[in-house]
Amino acid sequence: MPEPAPPSRADQVSALRPGYAADLAEGLDRFFEPPRTTCPWCGSARLETRLRTTDLLQHKPGRFVLDRCQDCRHTFQNPRLSEAGLEFYYRDFYDGxxxxxxxxxxxxxxxxxxxxxxxxxxxxxxxxxxxxxxxxxxxxxxxxxxxxxxxxxxxxxxxxxxxxxxxxxxxxxxxxxxxxxxxxxxxxxxxxxxxxxxxxxxxxxxxxxxxxxxxxxxxxxxxxxxxxxxxxxxxxxxxxxxxxxxxxxxxxxxxxxxxxxxxxxxxxxxxxxxxxxxxPVDLLAAVWLALDTAAPRDDLPWLPGPPTALRRVLRAAVLIAGIPAFLLGTALDRLVVKRLSHRLGLxxxxxxxxxxx
CATH class of the missing domain: 3.40.50.150 (Vaccinia Virus protein VP39)
Structure with a gap:
Protein backbone atom coordinates (compact mmCIF):
# COMPACT_ATOMS: atom_id res chain seq x y z
CA MET A 1 0.00 0.00 0.00
CA PRO A 2 1.27 3.50 -0.78
CA GLU A 3 2.14 5.65 2.22
CA PRO A 4 -0.49 8.29 3.07
CA ALA A 5 0.31 11.77 1.85
CA PRO A 6 1.77 14.05 4.55
CA PRO A 7 -0.63 16.65 5.94
CA SER A 8 -0.76 19.98 4.15
CA ARG A 9 0.77 23.03 5.76
CA ALA A 10 -2.70 24.42 6.44
CA ASP A 11 -3.63 21.21 8.26
CA GLN A 12 -0.40 21.32 10.29
CA VAL A 13 -1.04 24.93 11.28
CA SER A 14 -4.62 24.15 12.25
CA ALA A 15 -3.49 21.23 14.43
CA LEU A 16 -0.89 23.37 16.22
CA ARG A 17 -3.14 26.40 16.85
CA PRO A 18 -4.89 25.16 20.05
CA GLY A 19 -1.55 24.43 21.75
CA TYR A 20 -0.19 27.88 20.98
CA ALA A 21 -3.44 29.49 22.09
CA ALA A 22 -3.14 27.72 25.45
CA ASP A 23 0.48 28.87 25.83
CA LEU A 24 -0.32 32.49 25.02
CA ALA A 25 -3.35 32.51 27.34
CA GLU A 26 -0.89 32.23 30.25
CA GLY A 27 0.84 35.46 29.20
CA LEU A 28 4.37 36.23 28.05
CA ASP A 29 5.99 37.12 31.38
CA ARG A 30 6.95 33.52 32.11
CA PHE A 31 9.03 33.46 28.92
CA PHE A 32 11.56 35.92 30.37
CA GLU A 33 13.99 35.91 33.28
CA PRO A 34 14.35 39.01 35.49
CA PRO A 35 16.43 41.72 33.79
CA ARG A 36 20.15 41.78 34.57
CA THR A 37 21.82 44.84 36.04
CA THR A 38 25.37 43.68 35.26
CA CYS A 39 27.18 42.41 32.17
CA PRO A 40 27.24 38.59 31.98
CA TRP A 41 30.72 38.71 30.41
CA CYS A 42 32.70 41.09 32.64
CA GLY A 43 30.33 41.97 35.50
CA SER A 44 30.24 45.71 34.81
CA ALA A 45 27.10 47.62 35.79
CA ARG A 46 27.59 50.17 32.98
CA LEU A 47 24.91 48.98 30.56
CA GLU A 48 23.16 50.75 27.69
CA THR A 49 20.31 49.68 25.43
CA ARG A 50 21.52 48.86 21.94
CA LEU A 51 18.39 47.55 20.22
CA ARG A 52 14.67 47.03 20.74
CA THR A 53 12.88 44.75 18.31
CA THR A 54 10.31 42.03 17.75
CA ASP A 55 10.43 38.52 16.29
CA LEU A 56 10.94 39.39 12.62
CA LEU A 57 11.23 35.81 11.35
CA GLN A 58 8.42 33.82 12.96
CA HIS A 59 6.41 36.83 14.12
CA LYS A 60 5.66 35.24 17.46
CA PRO A 61 4.45 37.81 20.02
CA GLY A 62 6.90 39.57 22.33
CA ARG A 63 9.37 42.44 22.43
CA PHE A 64 13.09 41.92 22.90
CA VAL A 65 15.90 44.15 24.12
CA LEU A 66 19.64 43.90 23.51
CA ASP A 67 21.86 45.72 26.00
CA ARG A 68 25.55 46.48 25.55
CA CYS A 69 28.23 46.75 28.22
CA GLN A 70 29.98 50.11 28.01
CA ASP A 71 33.19 48.59 29.40
CA CYS A 72 33.77 45.33 27.45
CA ARG A 73 31.19 46.00 24.64
CA HIS A 74 29.53 42.60 25.08
CA THR A 75 25.95 42.72 23.73
CA PHE A 76 23.32 40.46 25.27
CA GLN A 77 19.57 39.90 25.42
CA ASN A 78 18.12 41.55 28.51
CA PRO A 79 15.80 40.28 29.90
CA ARG A 80 16.89 36.89 28.62
CA LEU A 81 14.52 34.14 27.61
CA SER A 82 13.68 31.64 30.34
CA GLU A 83 13.66 27.89 29.73
CA ALA A 84 9.95 28.17 28.88
CA GLY A 85 10.72 31.05 26.54
CA LEU A 86 13.48 29.16 24.76
CA GLU A 87 11.13 26.24 24.19
CA PHE A 88 8.33 28.49 22.95
CA TYR A 89 10.38 30.60 20.54
CA TYR A 90 12.43 27.71 19.15
CA ARG A 91 9.37 25.51 18.62
CA ASP A 92 8.57 24.97 14.93
CA PHE A 93 11.62 26.90 13.75
CA TYR A 94 14.27 24.19 13.31
CA ASP A 95 11.87 21.30 13.70
CA GLY A 96 8.15 20.71 13.39
CA PRO A 280 26.65 37.94 1.59
CA VAL A 281 22.97 38.17 2.48
CA ASP A 282 22.65 41.32 4.62
CA LEU A 283 20.87 43.63 2.18
CA LEU A 284 18.66 40.92 0.71
CA ALA A 285 17.69 39.77 4.19
CA ALA A 286 16.98 43.34 5.34
CA VAL A 287 14.64 43.85 2.39
CA TRP A 288 12.85 40.58 3.10
CA LEU A 289 12.47 41.31 6.83
CA ALA A 290 11.08 44.79 6.17
CA LEU A 291 8.61 43.65 3.48
CA ASP A 292 7.55 40.56 5.42
CA THR A 293 6.86 42.75 8.46
CA ALA A 294 4.89 45.30 6.42
CA ALA A 295 2.81 42.66 4.61
CA PRO A 296 -0.22 40.98 6.20
CA ARG A 297 0.73 37.85 8.12
CA ASP A 298 0.87 34.41 6.58
CA ASP A 299 -1.08 31.52 8.14
CA LEU A 300 0.73 30.90 11.45
CA PRO A 301 -0.42 28.72 14.36
CA TRP A 302 0.32 31.37 17.01
CA LEU A 303 -2.20 33.73 15.37
CA PRO A 304 -5.90 33.47 16.27
CA GLY A 305 -6.95 32.23 12.84
CA PRO A 306 -5.96 31.91 9.20
CA PRO A 307 -5.79 35.06 7.05
CA THR A 308 -8.74 36.04 4.90
CA ALA A 309 -8.57 35.77 1.12
CA LEU A 310 -8.15 39.56 0.88
CA ARG A 311 -5.19 39.51 3.27
CA ARG A 312 -3.57 36.72 1.25
CA VAL A 313 -3.91 38.79 -1.91
CA LEU A 314 -2.48 41.88 -0.18
CA ARG A 315 0.46 39.87 1.15
CA ALA A 316 1.27 38.54 -2.31
CA ALA A 317 1.00 42.03 -3.78
CA VAL A 318 3.45 43.51 -1.25
CA LEU A 319 6.00 40.76 -1.84
CA ILE A 320 5.69 40.97 -5.63
CA ALA A 321 6.14 44.74 -5.48
CA GLY A 322 9.37 44.14 -3.56
CA ILE A 323 10.98 41.98 -6.27
CA PRO A 324 13.12 44.84 -7.68
CA ALA A 325 14.43 45.54 -4.19
CA PHE A 326 15.19 41.84 -3.69
CA LEU A 327 17.16 41.76 -6.94
CA LEU A 328 19.07 44.94 -6.11
CA GLY A 329 19.91 43.71 -2.61
CA THR A 330 21.15 40.39 -3.97
CA ALA A 331 23.32 42.07 -6.59
CA LEU A 332 24.89 44.45 -4.08
CA ASP A 333 25.48 41.67 -1.55
CA ARG A 334 27.18 39.29 -3.95
CA LEU A 335 28.84 41.51 -6.52
CA VAL A 336 29.90 44.56 -4.53
CA VAL A 337 29.96 44.10 -0.77
CA LYS A 338 31.27 40.52 -0.68
CA ARG A 339 34.63 41.54 -2.16
CA LEU A 340 35.02 44.56 0.12
CA SER A 341 33.24 43.38 3.27
CA HIS A 342 36.26 43.25 5.58
CA ARG A 343 37.86 46.38 4.13
CA LEU A 344 34.63 48.30 4.69
CA GLY A 345 34.04 46.82 8.14
CA LEU A 346 30.84 45.13 6.94
Whole structure:
Protein backbone atom coordinates (compact mmCIF):
# COMPACT_ATOMS: atom_id res chain seq x y z
CA MET A 1 0.00 0.00 0.00
CA PRO A 2 1.27 3.50 -0.78
CA GLU A 3 2.14 5.65 2.22
CA PRO A 4 -0.49 8.29 3.07
CA ALA A 5 0.31 11.77 1.85
CA PRO A 6 1.77 14.05 4.55
CA PRO A 7 -0.63 16.65 5.94
CA SER A 8 -0.76 19.98 4.15
CA ARG A 9 0.77 23.03 5.76
CA ALA A 10 -2.70 24.42 6.44
CA ASP A 11 -3.63 21.21 8.26
CA GLN A 12 -0.40 21.32 10.29
CA VAL A 13 -1.04 24.93 11.28
CA SER A 14 -4.62 24.15 12.25
CA ALA A 15 -3.49 21.23 14.43
CA LEU A 16 -0.89 23.37 16.22
CA ARG A 17 -3.14 26.40 16.85
CA PRO A 18 -4.89 25.16 20.05
CA GLY A 19 -1.55 24.43 21.75
CA TYR A 20 -0.19 27.88 20.98
CA ALA A 21 -3.44 29.49 22.09
CA ALA A 22 -3.14 27.72 25.45
CA ASP A 23 0.48 28.87 25.83
CA LEU A 24 -0.32 32.49 25.02
CA ALA A 25 -3.35 32.51 27.34
CA GLU A 26 -0.89 32.23 30.25
CA GLY A 27 0.84 35.46 29.20
CA LEU A 28 4.37 36.23 28.05
CA ASP A 29 5.99 37.12 31.38
CA ARG A 30 6.95 33.52 32.11
CA PHE A 31 9.03 33.46 28.92
CA PHE A 32 11.56 35.92 30.37
CA GLU A 33 13.99 35.91 33.28
CA PRO A 34 14.35 39.01 35.49
CA PRO A 35 16.43 41.72 33.79
CA ARG A 36 20.15 41.78 34.57
CA THR A 37 21.82 44.84 36.04
CA THR A 38 25.37 43.68 35.26
CA CYS A 39 27.18 42.41 32.17
CA PRO A 40 27.24 38.59 31.98
CA TRP A 41 30.72 38.71 30.41
CA CYS A 42 32.70 41.09 32.64
CA GLY A 43 30.33 41.97 35.50
CA SER A 44 30.24 45.71 34.81
CA ALA A 45 27.10 47.62 35.79
CA ARG A 46 27.59 50.17 32.98
CA LEU A 47 24.91 48.98 30.56
CA GLU A 48 23.16 50.75 27.69
CA THR A 49 20.31 49.68 25.43
CA ARG A 50 21.52 48.86 21.94
CA LEU A 51 18.39 47.55 20.22
CA ARG A 52 14.67 47.03 20.74
CA THR A 53 12.88 44.75 18.31
CA THR A 54 10.31 42.03 17.75
CA ASP A 55 10.43 38.52 16.29
CA LEU A 56 10.94 39.39 12.62
CA LEU A 57 11.23 35.81 11.35
CA GLN A 58 8.42 33.82 12.96
CA HIS A 59 6.41 36.83 14.12
CA LYS A 60 5.66 35.24 17.46
CA PRO A 61 4.45 37.81 20.02
CA GLY A 62 6.90 39.57 22.33
CA ARG A 63 9.37 42.44 22.43
CA PHE A 64 13.09 41.92 22.90
CA VAL A 65 15.90 44.15 24.12
CA LEU A 66 19.64 43.90 23.51
CA ASP A 67 21.86 45.72 26.00
CA ARG A 68 25.55 46.48 25.55
CA CYS A 69 28.23 46.75 28.22
CA GLN A 70 29.98 50.11 28.01
CA ASP A 71 33.19 48.59 29.40
CA CYS A 72 33.77 45.33 27.45
CA ARG A 73 31.19 46.00 24.64
CA HIS A 74 29.53 42.60 25.08
CA THR A 75 25.95 42.72 23.73
CA PHE A 76 23.32 40.46 25.27
CA GLN A 77 19.57 39.90 25.42
CA ASN A 78 18.12 41.55 28.51
CA PRO A 79 15.80 40.28 29.90
CA ARG A 80 16.89 36.89 28.62
CA LEU A 81 14.52 34.14 27.61
CA SER A 82 13.68 31.64 30.34
CA GLU A 83 13.66 27.89 29.73
CA ALA A 84 9.95 28.17 28.88
CA GLY A 85 10.72 31.05 26.54
CA LEU A 86 13.48 29.16 24.76
CA GLU A 87 11.13 26.24 24.19
CA PHE A 88 8.33 28.49 22.95
CA TYR A 89 10.38 30.60 20.54
CA TYR A 90 12.43 27.71 19.15
CA ARG A 91 9.37 25.51 18.62
CA ASP A 92 8.57 24.97 14.93
CA PHE A 93 11.62 26.90 13.75
CA TYR A 94 14.27 24.19 13.31
CA ASP A 95 11.87 21.30 13.70
CA GLY A 96 8.15 20.71 13.39
CA UNK A 97 6.49 23.21 11.06
CA UNK A 98 9.79 24.78 9.98
CA UNK A 99 11.90 21.63 9.69
CA UNK A 100 11.54 20.99 5.95
CA UNK A 101 12.03 24.59 4.83
CA UNK A 102 15.04 25.21 7.05
CA UNK A 103 16.50 21.80 6.24
CA UNK A 104 16.35 22.66 2.53
CA UNK A 105 18.04 26.01 3.22
CA UNK A 106 20.89 24.38 5.13
CA UNK A 107 21.26 21.59 2.58
CA UNK A 108 21.81 24.14 -0.18
CA UNK A 109 24.90 25.70 1.41
CA UNK A 110 27.40 22.93 0.73
CA UNK A 111 30.22 25.15 -0.52
CA UNK A 112 30.04 27.36 2.57
CA UNK A 113 30.36 24.28 4.79
CA UNK A 114 33.34 23.04 2.80
CA UNK A 115 35.06 26.40 3.22
CA UNK A 116 34.52 26.22 6.96
CA UNK A 117 36.18 22.81 7.06
CA UNK A 118 39.04 23.98 4.81
CA UNK A 119 39.86 26.78 7.28
CA UNK A 120 41.35 24.11 9.57
CA UNK A 121 43.55 22.43 6.94
CA UNK A 122 46.70 24.50 7.61
CA UNK A 123 46.59 23.49 11.28
CA UNK A 124 45.10 19.97 11.33
CA UNK A 125 45.29 18.16 7.97
CA UNK A 126 44.13 14.78 9.28
CA UNK A 127 42.06 14.82 12.50
CA UNK A 128 40.73 11.43 13.59
CA UNK A 129 37.44 12.63 15.00
CA UNK A 130 35.43 15.83 15.04
CA UNK A 131 32.47 16.99 17.14
CA UNK A 132 30.23 19.62 15.59
CA UNK A 133 28.34 21.38 18.40
CA UNK A 134 25.06 22.97 17.34
CA UNK A 135 25.05 20.66 14.34
CA UNK A 136 21.41 21.19 13.41
CA UNK A 137 20.59 18.52 10.83
CA UNK A 138 24.26 17.66 10.30
CA UNK A 139 24.69 19.23 6.87
CA UNK A 140 28.08 20.70 7.77
CA UNK A 141 29.41 17.27 8.73
CA UNK A 142 28.14 15.76 5.51
CA UNK A 143 29.91 18.43 3.43
CA UNK A 144 33.08 18.38 5.55
CA UNK A 145 33.65 14.71 4.64
CA UNK A 146 34.64 15.85 1.17
CA UNK A 147 37.52 17.73 2.81
CA UNK A 148 38.33 15.18 5.55
CA UNK A 149 37.44 11.81 4.08
CA UNK A 150 39.07 9.80 6.88
CA UNK A 151 37.63 11.80 9.78
CA UNK A 152 34.74 10.56 11.93
CA UNK A 153 32.14 13.29 12.46
CA UNK A 154 29.77 13.39 15.43
CA UNK A 155 27.10 16.02 16.03
CA UNK A 156 25.54 17.56 19.13
CA UNK A 157 22.45 19.73 19.33
CA UNK A 158 19.80 20.55 21.91
CA UNK A 159 17.03 19.95 19.34
CA UNK A 160 16.18 16.64 17.70
CA UNK A 161 18.33 17.68 14.74
CA UNK A 162 21.26 15.61 16.03
CA UNK A 163 19.12 12.48 16.08
CA UNK A 164 17.79 13.25 12.59
CA UNK A 165 21.38 13.74 11.38
CA UNK A 166 22.40 10.35 12.76
CA UNK A 167 19.44 8.60 11.14
CA UNK A 168 20.26 10.30 7.83
CA UNK A 169 23.88 9.15 8.07
CA UNK A 170 25.30 12.68 8.13
CA UNK A 171 27.00 12.03 11.49
CA UNK A 172 28.34 8.88 13.04
CA UNK A 173 26.82 9.70 16.42
CA UNK A 174 24.21 12.34 17.25
CA UNK A 175 24.05 13.64 20.80
CA UNK A 176 20.95 15.51 21.92
CA UNK A 177 21.22 17.81 24.92
CA UNK A 178 23.37 20.46 26.57
CA UNK A 179 27.09 20.38 25.73
CA UNK A 180 28.23 21.30 29.27
CA UNK A 181 26.02 18.55 30.70
CA UNK A 182 27.13 15.91 28.18
CA UNK A 183 30.85 16.75 28.19
CA UNK A 184 31.85 14.47 31.14
CA UNK A 185 31.27 11.50 28.82
CA UNK A 186 33.18 13.20 25.97
CA UNK A 187 36.23 14.39 27.90
CA UNK A 188 39.44 14.31 25.86
CA UNK A 189 37.76 12.42 23.05
CA UNK A 190 38.02 14.78 20.06
CA UNK A 191 40.76 16.21 17.88
CA UNK A 192 38.42 18.98 16.73
CA UNK A 193 35.34 20.67 18.16
CA UNK A 194 33.48 23.17 15.98
CA UNK A 195 30.85 25.72 16.97
CA UNK A 196 29.48 27.39 13.86
CA UNK A 197 26.90 30.04 14.79
CA UNK A 198 26.19 28.21 18.02
CA UNK A 199 27.75 30.27 20.80
CA UNK A 200 25.32 33.16 20.32
CA UNK A 201 22.43 30.76 21.05
CA UNK A 202 23.85 29.52 24.35
CA UNK A 203 22.66 30.81 27.71
CA UNK A 204 26.18 30.54 29.21
CA UNK A 205 28.89 30.97 26.55
CA UNK A 206 31.67 30.61 29.11
CA UNK A 207 30.44 27.15 30.10
CA UNK A 208 30.35 26.13 26.43
CA UNK A 209 33.97 27.21 25.96
CA UNK A 210 35.02 25.30 29.08
CA UNK A 211 33.19 22.23 27.78
CA UNK A 212 35.07 22.52 24.48
CA UNK A 213 38.40 22.70 26.30
CA UNK A 214 37.48 19.56 28.19
CA UNK A 215 36.32 17.64 25.10
CA UNK A 216 39.40 18.44 22.98
CA UNK A 217 42.61 16.44 23.32
CA UNK A 218 45.80 18.45 24.02
CA UNK A 219 47.03 19.74 20.68
CA UNK A 220 43.53 19.55 19.18
CA UNK A 221 41.63 22.51 17.78
CA UNK A 222 38.49 24.54 18.35
CA UNK A 223 36.73 26.31 15.48
CA UNK A 224 34.29 29.07 16.38
CA UNK A 225 32.24 31.23 14.02
CA UNK A 226 29.81 33.82 15.38
CA UNK A 227 28.06 37.03 14.26
CA UNK A 228 30.32 40.06 14.54
CA UNK A 229 28.61 42.69 16.73
CA UNK A 230 31.19 45.24 15.52
CA UNK A 231 30.02 44.93 11.90
CA UNK A 232 28.99 48.30 10.52
CA UNK A 233 25.91 46.61 9.14
CA UNK A 234 24.70 46.12 12.72
CA UNK A 235 24.46 49.88 13.05
CA UNK A 236 23.46 50.76 9.47
CA UNK A 237 20.63 48.23 9.18
CA UNK A 238 19.43 48.40 12.79
CA UNK A 239 16.69 45.92 13.62
CA UNK A 240 16.70 44.70 9.99
CA UNK A 241 20.20 43.18 10.37
CA UNK A 242 19.57 39.43 10.09
CA UNK A 243 22.27 38.25 12.57
CA UNK A 244 20.43 39.93 15.46
CA UNK A 245 17.96 37.04 15.00
CA UNK A 246 15.82 37.87 17.99
CA UNK A 247 14.82 36.22 20.20
CA UNK A 248 17.14 33.25 19.52
CA UNK A 249 20.51 35.00 19.72
CA UNK A 250 21.30 35.68 23.35
CA UNK A 251 24.95 36.83 23.25
CA UNK A 252 27.14 38.78 20.81
CA UNK A 253 30.82 38.59 21.73
CA UNK A 254 33.35 41.06 20.25
CA UNK A 255 36.35 39.26 18.81
CA UNK A 256 38.78 40.72 21.36
CA UNK A 257 36.68 39.40 24.23
CA UNK A 258 36.54 35.91 22.76
CA UNK A 259 40.27 35.79 22.04
CA UNK A 260 41.06 36.82 25.61
CA UNK A 261 38.68 34.26 27.11
CA UNK A 262 40.10 31.45 25.00
CA UNK A 263 43.62 32.40 26.09
CA UNK A 264 42.55 32.36 29.73
CA UNK A 265 41.10 28.86 29.29
CA UNK A 266 44.31 27.44 27.83
CA UNK A 267 43.92 27.91 24.08
CA UNK A 268 46.21 29.65 21.61
CA UNK A 269 44.39 31.45 18.81
CA UNK A 270 46.20 30.51 15.59
CA UNK A 271 43.89 32.19 13.06
CA UNK A 272 41.36 35.02 12.97
CA UNK A 273 39.21 35.49 9.88
CA UNK A 274 36.65 38.14 8.96
CA UNK A 275 36.34 38.24 5.17
CA UNK A 276 36.13 34.45 4.78
CA UNK A 277 33.10 33.79 7.03
CA UNK A 278 31.12 36.78 5.74
CA UNK A 279 27.78 35.54 4.37
CA PRO A 280 26.65 37.94 1.59
CA VAL A 281 22.97 38.17 2.48
CA ASP A 282 22.65 41.32 4.62
CA LEU A 283 20.87 43.63 2.18
CA LEU A 284 18.66 40.92 0.71
CA ALA A 285 17.69 39.77 4.19
CA ALA A 286 16.98 43.34 5.34
CA VAL A 287 14.64 43.85 2.39
CA TRP A 288 12.85 40.58 3.10
CA LEU A 289 12.47 41.31 6.83
CA ALA A 290 11.08 44.79 6.17
CA LEU A 291 8.61 43.65 3.48
CA ASP A 292 7.55 40.56 5.42
CA THR A 293 6.86 42.75 8.46
CA ALA A 294 4.89 45.30 6.42
CA ALA A 295 2.81 42.66 4.61
CA PRO A 296 -0.22 40.98 6.20
CA ARG A 297 0.73 37.85 8.12
CA ASP A 298 0.87 34.41 6.58
CA ASP A 299 -1.08 31.52 8.14
CA LEU A 300 0.73 30.90 11.45
CA PRO A 301 -0.42 28.72 14.36
CA TRP A 302 0.32 31.37 17.01
CA LEU A 303 -2.20 33.73 15.37
CA PRO A 304 -5.90 33.47 16.27
CA GLY A 305 -6.95 32.23 12.84
CA PRO A 306 -5.96 31.91 9.20
CA PRO A 307 -5.79 35.06 7.05
CA THR A 308 -8.74 36.04 4.90
CA ALA A 309 -8.57 35.77 1.12
CA LEU A 310 -8.15 39.56 0.88
CA ARG A 311 -5.19 39.51 3.27
CA ARG A 312 -3.57 36.72 1.25
CA VAL A 313 -3.91 38.79 -1.91
CA LEU A 314 -2.48 41.88 -0.18
CA ARG A 315 0.46 39.87 1.15
CA ALA A 316 1.27 38.54 -2.31
CA ALA A 317 1.00 42.03 -3.78
CA VAL A 318 3.45 43.51 -1.25
CA LEU A 319 6.00 40.76 -1.84
CA ILE A 320 5.69 40.97 -5.63
CA ALA A 321 6.14 44.74 -5.48
CA GLY A 322 9.37 44.14 -3.56
CA ILE A 323 10.98 41.98 -6.27
CA PRO A 324 13.12 44.84 -7.68
CA ALA A 325 14.43 45.54 -4.19
CA PHE A 326 15.19 41.84 -3.69
CA LEU A 327 17.16 41.76 -6.94
CA LEU A 328 19.07 44.94 -6.11
CA GLY A 329 19.91 43.71 -2.61
CA THR A 330 21.15 40.39 -3.97
CA ALA A 331 23.32 42.07 -6.59
CA LEU A 332 24.89 44.45 -4.08
CA ASP A 333 25.48 41.67 -1.55
CA ARG A 334 27.18 39.29 -3.95
CA LEU A 335 28.84 41.51 -6.52
CA VAL A 336 29.90 44.56 -4.53
CA VAL A 337 29.96 44.10 -0.77
CA LYS A 338 31.27 40.52 -0.68
CA ARG A 339 34.63 41.54 -2.16
CA LEU A 340 35.02 44.56 0.12
CA SER A 341 33.24 43.38 3.27
CA HIS A 342 36.26 43.25 5.58
CA ARG A 343 37.86 46.38 4.13
CA LEU A 344 34.63 48.30 4.69
CA GLY A 345 34.04 46.82 8.14
CA LEU A 346 30.84 45.13 6.94
CA UNK A 347 31.73 41.47 7.58
CA UNK A 348 28.77 39.99 9.42
CA UNK A 349 30.75 37.20 11.13
CA UNK A 350 34.22 36.26 12.31
CA UNK A 351 35.95 32.92 12.74
CA UNK A 352 38.64 31.86 15.19
CA UNK A 353 40.81 28.75 15.07
CA UNK A 354 42.31 27.95 18.47
CA UNK A 355 44.70 25.19 19.56
CA UNK A 356 44.26 23.54 22.95
CA UNK A 357 47.63 23.87 24.68
Missing amino acids: LGEKQLGNTFAGRTRMYEERAESLLPFAPAPKNWLDVGTGHGHFCEAARTVYADTTFDGLDFTDGAELAERAGRVERGYRGSFPELVPDLSGHYDVVSMFHYLEHSTRPDLELRAAHRAIRPGGHLLIEVPDPDSRYARLLGRWWLPWLQPQHLHFVPVGNLRARLTDLGFTVVAEQHAEPHD SNAYRLVARRD
